[in-house]
Amino acid sequence: MSIATTAPFTTRQARTVPPRATRDPAWARWTLTAVALAFLAFFLVLPLVVVFAEAFSKGAAFFMATIREPDARSAIWLTLFTVAIAVPANVVFGIAAAWAIAKFRFPGKSLLTTLIDLPFAVSPVISGLVYVLVFGAQGWLGPWLIDHNVRIIFAVPGIVLATVFVTFPFVARELIPLMQAQGTDEEYSAVTLGANGWQTFWRVTLPNIRWGLFYGVILCNARAMGEFGAVSVVSGHIRGETNTMPLHVEILYNEYNSAGAFAVASLLALLALVTLVVKSAIEWRQNAAP
């Protein structure tokens, strides 16, 4: 500021430009921050709080009893079973797709990437519907399945398939840009040094992509466990057999067992929070170490 007072001429601009031209006035900062935080508190925090509050509204004993009920236990088991199949299947696919797209040149790459993104654009209910159209009693394979006594729709296999469809792109979407950014130099070096395909993949590519892979698995897992619409269409809602955790929540809620519904829901909400924590931890790690 001493320059301004001792310079031979001080222009009007030199007096009115704030010290940092990129700073908003204080009133704007406070108002915008308050508005943003109020919006988030109202729309995000409040629903989260109500889940846990309602879950324990009848006490911890009721909570534990609800979780230990046979129907709840089989719902939990079915959810875990579905995830145990859907996530690894989509991981294998994601790795294969990313390897083909990132390490090689071929025509139609962007079409392939768009097709991989398709399940994101499809409504969950429609995802379930198309599987009913293929495997249902009136579907394409319906008569064949009935003849061979194989039940897919309204049974566990249908639930697994619908979940695979809905979580299809998650791992691939994480790995494709990551592997494209990493390029092919290290793999080329490995091959010229005599490694075969599997060795190259296990020892060179996989360590490089492990955080992106982990991230994709976390997201895939969260979506797979929480999928509601698609599973609702294919499941048949048979208690104790074809109900996943979200479906069980719906059943309890429709029976006016609000506290019970929220009890099971709170397990899913807890999973969501763990997912967020792990996701943030990976992101901070990646930002910290370039």
Next chain:
Amino acid sequence: MARTRSSRSILPGFGLSLGFTLAYLGLIVLVPLSAAFLKTAGMSWHEFTEAVASPRVVAAYRLSFGASLAAGFVNMVFGLIVAWVLVRYSFPGKRIVDALVDLPFALPTAVAGIALTSLYASNGWVGRWLAPLGIKVAFTWTGVFVALTFIGLPFVVRTVQPVLQELEPEIEEAASTLGATRRQTVTRILLPELMPSLLTGFALAFARALGEYGSVVFISGNMPMKTEIVPLLIITKLEQYDYRGATAIAVVMLVSSFILLLLINLLQKWSRRYHTI
């Protein structure tokens, strides 16, 4: 070693990986999706329009599209504010708030659905304050709108944030030295820069809201002609074994989703072009 396709790469595994990718993609995604289109191809035009243009279905389309548009706009405005605050200001707990923005992505839709219904019902934590004012949220169009706003919240924030972060302060400083007030800088320089990402976020939120089922089906009340969203209508028709009707409605939604997907890809390309300068 095979030298037949030497133009491709010395890396092995191309045939295996691409073959597996295409087979998996075809079996899991493409074949089932084509089932919907093939089924409606078997319907006559008359049947199709009857299934798709009946009053109940049109009411459902109006609700789904209208509420999704409204929720998208609200998310565009507030998402911009949230992204601005997260990128430009600092306050205690900012990192936690930043992580929390992704909650609608991570939370199962059924859990969100019952939580929102519980909050906005007449005896709920929020509903009880609105009831004396005569404002009903749960089981009305407003409830659907609120649920869709929740669902679309992260989309605008997450598309605008990286763009905001990459903006160079030199642009604003230059504007200021040329005599612009802070408001002029924001409205005439910064907002146009952010417009592509804002629109992309809006389109993503809109696309997600259109197909949303779990978060909405509890709070909407599902009254035909009034608060029935299109996904629910599809399920209702399925339960009545009206496969053709359900598929016809689904095909309309699929075509809208694909158009939206195309639009979003174009928007993202436009947005990227802006920023390689």
